């Protein structure tokens with residue numbers, strides 16, 4: 001008889017607390033109040049950064065990243081516009097922010113409070129079953145919790161702190177690894193879907209010359225903080241760099257020595273380098289040249305998502321991981337193979353919506369990885385309307401007692 005290992009029984013214990021609550025979609029609580037990386041709201045009643053950068057008091061229509069102050073200015077502006085479109089006379093006075101990273105979500109929250117002067121609370125969650133249950137409260141009312149189920153305690157505490165949680169409350173929810181694919185519980189499936197998108201793109205561009213093992217090796221090496229000057233921690237840049245290395249028009253060793261000697265300063269310099277290599281390599285494929293030209297054009301326009309082709313494939317592979325498992329699947333099977341909705345986030349968002357709060361999904365995810373493309377994926381629905389299983393713990397008894 002096999003002896004059960006300690007880690008296996010821990011694994012069982014961890015998963016046994018989660019349940020499958022059936023199928024749903026993010027739009028149940030956020031409707032079309034969704035804003036992705038391009039800062040163009042899906043609900044067209046509100047203009048995006050391209051047309052409203054002046055009203056947002058930004059210097060230009062260049063898209064800021066989530067941790068930048070200009071991003072917070074845009075987010076506060078969207079919040080007030082949503083309140084106007086909702087026909088709410090009560091001005092927004094409270095902000096609740098749910099996310100999974102202190103660096104991005106925590107900073108966006110802190111900057112929004114700074115810009116607006118609102119009262120606020122932020123929850124940064126992750127599932128860390130190997131740790132004792134704990135929360136830490138950081139400056140600015142940021143709660144860092146190691147169980148998503150602690151959202152229940154958090155909202156009880158907010159009530160005690162005098163939060164109204166009503167029509168004057170804006171609730172901002174991050175999507176990746178927060179509302180979908182909970183960090184520490186289900187987030188690996190999101191990463192796997194992205195990688196599948198990368199590999200499909202590489203197959204299409206490089207054909208039978210694509211060497212996946214070498215690609216993975218380069219990707220794991222260059223995905224480290226040591227190379228952030230080159231990659232800017234941008235997944236599009238990284239995928240493009242690894243694709244170029246895969247064609248062997250330059251080697252990893254060559255690139256690393258350029259970075260180490262500080263002669264390769266940033267990604268723009270890398271694409272200029274590729275440009276000169278392509279000129280002396282007439283054998284490089286047309287598909288590669290096409291991708292290269294498209295990436296150059298996007299980078300010059302200040303677009304933070306220049307590798308569109310990869311992101312459109314990422315969208316398709318992400319959608320293939322939404323609601324793909326049968327209803328009879330176990331919770332373990334769901335969490336391993338499907339991008340699920342975080343049940344605690346879902347229950348809390350529905351409860352807050354019921355109380356009249358405005359709910360906005362605000363995500364740094366590229367639009368191209370979140371919405372169908374007219375030619376590439378015309379039959380798919382947008383991500384926030386994709387139906388998938390809800391998995392987690394039940395916090396409704398606590399909510400009902402408030």
Ligand SMILES: [Mg+2]
Pocket residue numbers: 099100101174175176177178
């Ligand atoms: Mg996230």
